[in-house]
Amino acid sequence: MNAPVEEVVYIVPILDSTDVLKARQSARELAARLKLGSADQTRLATAVSELTRNVLQYAGQGQCKIIDASSDTQTRITVVVEDHGPGIPDIELAMRDGYSTSGGLGAGLPGVQRLMDEFHLISQSGHTCLTITMSRPRLAL
Numbered sequence: 001m002n003a004p005v006e007e008v009v010y011i012v013p014i015l016d017s018t019d020v021l022k023a024r025q026s027a028r029e030l031a032a033r034l035k036l037g038s039a040d041q042t043r044l045a046t047a048v049s050e051l052t053r054n055v056l057q058y059a060g061q062g063q064c065k066i067i068d069a070s071s072d073t074q075t076r077i078t079v080v081v082e083d084h085g086p087g088i089p090d091i092e093l094a095m096r097d098g099y100s101t102s103g104g105l106g107a108g109l110p111g112v113q114r115l116m117d118e119f120h121l122i123s124q125s126g127h128t129c130l131t132i133t134m135s136r137p138r139l140a141l
């Protein structure tokens, strides 16, 4: 089995709401190109949309990197969403359903975690980084 080679397919700067749409569409496009089903395309697009919306809302701006980390046996898409905003002081609290500092539903982060196969969040003042991955067994040709 070949070692997976990670290829950064898209880097989308997140500066305004059109970029949220761009990131969302880019994620869907890669998922479709790698032959993930339409439900998975939507799951990934939704997750990317939530995280990039948070960037705009809480940090003002940031970046979304969409990576093809597939191997011979797995189709794997990793998305890294990063910003240099104020950070999340209490991650455990932020991951709770219904917790919002902006009067939102507080459904974004826990929802994204449920949609994805892997979810990592690191945050400190001045840097927040979310890394999410969707992986599916690769169908034999």
Ligand SMILES: Nc1ncnc2c1ncn2[C@@H]1O[C@H](COP(=O)(O)OP(=O)(O)OP(=O)(O)O)[C@@H](O)[C@H]1O
Pocket: 050, 054, 055, 058, 059, 083, 085, 086, 087, 088, 094, 095, 099, 100, 101, 102, 103, 104, 105, 106, 107, 108, 109, 110, 128
């Ligand atoms: N990139 C970020 N930088 C700083 N704080 C963040 C960031 N992302 C999320 N948060 C904090 O985590 C909380 C929970 O985020 P989450 O996306 O789950 O809910 P929400 O954005 O408040 O509401 P919803 O996403 O349902 O509209 C936010 O209210 C905010 O305080």
Ligand SMILES: [Mg+2]
Pocket: 050, 053, 054, 104, 107, 108, 109
């Ligand atoms: Mg949110």
